[in-house]
Amino acid sequence: MLELDQDKCQGYGICALAAPELLSLDDYGMAVLDGPAAEAAPERLQRRAVLSCPAEAIRFVDMAGADAPGGDGAG
């Protein structure tokens, strides 16, 4: 699953372009995570969202609770 740290979000909007199924932008241009969609999304799409963010505001948390950076480079 994904977590979004809105304090880190800089409003670049890249995530909403890279993974529009999971993230959108609010009226101020800041990211909003669609939690249920993100939970149901394939891991590959979730990792794409993580890798898209230059501010490292999005992170992938696996089901065991351990977080990981963008992935193994396959994304």
Ligand code: SF4
């Ligand atoms: S790419 Fe990162 S900094 Fe930019 S809007 Fe998305 S979460 Fe925020």
